[in-house]
Amino acid sequence: DAGVTQSPTHLIKTRGQQVTLRCSPKSGHDTVSWYQQALGQGPQFIFQYYEEEERQRGNFPDRFSGHQFPNYSSELNVNALLLGDSALYLCASSLPRSMTNEQFFGPGTRLTVL
Amino acid sequence: AQTVTQSQPEMSVQEAETVTLSCTYDTSESNYYLFWYKQPPSRQMILVIRQEAYKQQNATENRFSVNFQKAAKSFSLKISDSQLGDTAMYFCAFILGGSQGNLIFGKGTKLSVKP
Numbered sequence: 287d288a289g290v291t292q293s294p295t296h297l298i299k300t301r302g303q304q305v306t307l308r309c310s311p312k313s314g315h316d317t318v319s320w321y322q323q324a325l326g327q328g329p330q331f332i333f334q335y336y337e338e339e340e341r342q343r344g345n346f347p348d349r350f351s352g353h354q355f356p357n358y359s360s361e362l363n364v365n366a367l368l369l370g371d372s373a374l375y376l377c378a379s380s381l382p383r384s385m386t387n388e389q390f391f392g393p394g395t396r397l398t399v400l
Numbered sequence: 401a402q403t404v405t406q407s408q409p410e411m412s413v414q415e416a417e418t419v420t421l422s423c424t425y426d427t428s429e430s431n432y433y434l435f436w437y438k439q440p441p442s443r444q445m446i447l448v449i450r451q452e453a454y455k456q457q458n459a460t461e462n463r464f465s466v467n468f469q470k471a472a473k474s475f476s477l478k479i480s481d482s483q484l485g486d487t488a489m490y491f492c493a494f495i496l497g498g499s500q501g502n503l504i505f506g507k508g509t510k511l512s513v514k515p
Binding site: 326 | 433435437443444446447491493495497504505506508
């Protein structure tokens, strides 16, 4: 049973560029959440996708957008990259009506913006 | 707004000893869940233990246990018989009941287990 997978593992971009990160949820899960973890900080919630719609969103600008596909996999897109976007981006999957509200995390994508 | 505070940026413990990591949170809601996650250098965020706010009994998972004080809004993690593999960042996290998104994390505590 595969857990949450993310690609790529590492990514280096320059300011102003655009980036796409990908996530495949744990088998049987249909809800995907994205988090940004800056160095030395706890993860910050970006947004959550369920049934191909953005269901909740944290305090992130519109430069951050996402998509969920019919197979429940998801993409995170960031436009006009800033130096401050350098971070570990974590994807987490869950069941929509989980009794435990538990989220399962992937290994993350390390984004460096130069 | 909900907040989570971890007041210990770093801690160390000798192998086989016991260590307690502190966490406080703030919310006006009564239905919520609390978690401790472990993040080793491999970056994978791993769930250590969870606590439902409506349960008075403290959760326990093998060497890991919590001290949940709802009135004080405190949720500490005790690690017994510490092992070298416990070396990691530990994050306390909160989520409202019925909410599938919006896990709120503290800033983390870096735990080092020394041989």
